[in-house]
Amino acid sequence: MASLEWKTLSSEYIYKSNWLTARKDTCETPSGKIVDAYYVLEYNDWVNCVAVTADGRIVMVRQFRQGIGKTVLEIPGGTMDDTDPNPEFAMRRELLEETGYDFEKLIPLGAVAPNPASSNNLTHMFLATGGRKVQEQDLDENEEIEVVLMDLEDVETLLKENKILQSLHVTCLFYALLKLKELKL
Template sequence: MKFKEETIDKETLYEGKIVDLNLHDVRLPNGEVSKREIVNHPGAVAIIAYTADDKIIMVRQFRKALEKEIIEIPAGKLETGEQPEETAKRELEEETGYKTDQLTKIGSFYTSPGFSDEIVHVYEAHTLYAGTVATDDDEFVELIEVTLDEADKLIESGDIHDAKTMFAIQHVKLKRIQNS
């Protein structure tokens, strides 16, 4: 690797429920030493799920880091030892009350590679059936269903303002263009 940075020392600054923060001393490709603050995250999934009438299932929730409510596709953190597809099925049911036996992976992406190793695996779910909503004790969500046009308007208004949801909406739009 041409630009590899070798970690020569590492200090854990914080170990949390969702993320850990580590400070790395690294040797740069030119031999100099620098510091890197790295947020470690176990990874996550996001699910773009469709109702029988082709609406997209989303959730509205307050995001403390942003100090506002946003609308997102259902998503959640990987648990230790859990495969992304299992997490996607679990999170879909927990947040929306819908279950599926058919998930299609549409891609993965790193959220902020400059300081975090978090990767989000995005799935698509079409054939849904009733399950049970079981949000976490500290999780409050409102279920909403939108058309693709309504999703575009929510992006324009800033109500949808996160990468995973925008990535999923773009996927749907491209897929529809390819299939027309």
């Protein structure tokens, strides 16, 4: 098979902040075509998790999402901080902050690329089991999150009815459902 890799000839940062970095690359394709302006969004990696309590409930979160202007139901997750040593640490931190729950076991489900055409990051997915509430939420300054405990069957119904809009969370739910079936939890 021939290589399809592009060669980056130059990169120029257009905007840099904690939440968004945008750059313009000049690239050369394998056939020699010069792509003068290819835009890439740089983000820290993200984490998300299907969290199951000790009594078998699924921990979901409701929050407003400005991008689509709606309050949506999601699974816990967030951005890895620069100080997080690895995705599991970041996920445990996010679970405590967003939900107040700690989990006996965190099972990695792999990683997916949110949008590999224009973004550079990965989302690391997990299944957490044996959850117990150990503290109150410790939310970031702009977060307002409602914790919702649901039966697995109700979450599956929401998926079937296309009522969970966050595609990265739907992907994690898919992998977690496969793992739960394998584990027979």
